[in-house]
Amino acid sequence: MGLRIREARAGNSLSQELLADRVGVDRKTISRVENGLISPKYDLIVDLAYALNVRVEWLVEDPGRPPHGSAS
DSSP: HHHHHHHHHHHOOHHHHHHHHHTTHHHHHHHHHTTSSSSOOOHHHHHHHHHTOOOOHHHHTTTTSTTTTTTO
């Protein structure tokens, strides 16, 4: 998820500090999420998706995992 957040943040030309201000957390929190050091709570994921103008599902989707319900 961290890489997706970083990708969307860069695509929106936002610094970590500006994104942090928009979602009401410290810049270090954004850095830790982007680097996979912490997993954000659902409320923060929703706030991030809104601030980044992306769908929650896109943020949490694991591109290496088959879609739910598909046979492996």
